[in-house]
Amino acid sequence: MLQKGFILVLSCLGVFQALFLCIYLFSLQKGNRLANRLLALVLLGLTIRIGKSIFHNYIALDPRIRNLAIAAILTVGPFLWWYGKALFQKDFSISKKQFIHLIPFAIYVLCSPIIPNQGDVLSSIAYFSVFLHFGVYIFISYRYALQQKNTSNVKLKTWYNRIVIGVSVTWFLYVGIFFGFIPFYILGAISFSFLVYMFSYLLLKRHVFALEKYRSSTIDRDESQKLLSSLKLLFENEEIYLQQTISLQIIAKKLSISPRQLSQVINENEDKNFSEFVNYYRIQKAKKMLVDSSYISEKIATIAYDCGFGNVTSFNLAFKKETKYTPSQYKKQFCLNGCQV
Structure with missing residues (x-):
């Protein structure tokens, strides 16, 4: 029953x-x-x-x-x-x-x-x-x-x-x-x-x-993926993400597309917004710097600014969201073996 x-x-x-x-x-x-x-x-x-x-x-x-x-x-x-x-x-x-x-x-x-x-x-x-x-x-x-x-x-x-x-x-x-x-x-x-x-x-x-x-966009899937490849090449070759003044409009202009189209390319292919996409590259750079022996004596704040972040708070939040560690925890964790990830 x-x-x-x-x-x-x-x-x-x-x-x-x-x-x-x-x-x-x-x-x-x-x-x-x-x-x-x-x-x-x-x-x-x-x-x-x-x-x-x-x-x-x-x-x-x-x-x-x-x-x-x-x-x-x-x-x-x-x-x-x-x-x-x-x-x-x-x-x-x-x-x-x-x-x-x-x-x-x-x-x-x-x-x-x-x-x-x-x-x-x-x-x-x-x-x-x-x-x-x-x-x-x-x-x-x-x-x-x-x-x-x-x-x-x-x-x-x-x-x-x-x-x-x-x-x-x-x-x-x-x-x-x-x-x-x-x-x-x-x-x-x-x-x-x-x-x-x-x-x-x-x-x-x-x-x-x-x-x-x-839905009304004229960009099809193939073109969207090509634009994403161009965007990634721009980020990897020029490291433009290190600039604190970077914006959706600036990058869109470099790729000769509209800001809306650039936003579409990132959203649909990476499941991120523009800020998240930029921060991903900044965090990858920060991870390398945190375990690099030449940066061992640098303050966390210095690394944050060198990676394009405007302040330490936003750096800490973005870093923990991406890695589940704070920058200090990450440095201690991965510097145990000669500072190599």
Whole structure:
């Protein structure tokens, strides 16, 4: 009894969290509003289906209500595919012609009073056809994701892949339950709850709408990587990062690109902002100086200024963030063996 109660609470929390995300995405005004709403519709379709599983596991539902909930799955596939298109295609919009993909949903809803749902052969055929339709669109979404090879926004592609994989997990579970490979009917709802909380965490940790920041950029992935190589050569050959006056504008001008494009190149390829990128090179230089015998008598402050930092506090914070040591601790730790790292 206690176990059943726990499962019910866990499943219901997942559904409520999913509904909260749907409302949040629908009401969000910033970023790619079409993509946000399509993602909300993907979640809503799954939530309706999962909600049916929870109630039906504890309460006998009318077959017509069960059919309406099953029909919601017929919207998830098209919306998942369109969500990818909205993420990667700048001028994507849903034309009237594309609504043809929602015809199976409309037919299932209209025929819900007469579609069998009693566990017999006809019921199984109807149910299987819904998940076959869903599986086809998951495949289409996977294929579309693979076609985005040249997108410069690798993080956005990773995010979409995760969404497709998460939806696929739910599909596999329900197909497994249908064929009897998975004996626990409620497992689909439980796994959905975990997936919803995982996506909520990812949204908070690395806000997906920030990943769309450079959606209108003309720089593709190949060009972005070439610019990153040029940037690294500039830093390594000229050691320009040692200058305290270094700025995004100065480096962008040297590379003959805009500051926004330079920011995009660093963000997408290194997962850092400009300051973090510069500090990384400064810290690498400081690490060498701290264990160099010719600098053994130098003060930490002197090394900080020589490496381009404006003050010792910012140097200490940046150094510990990169190495997990303070400069003094690092010097003591790695100077034990003749001051060689």
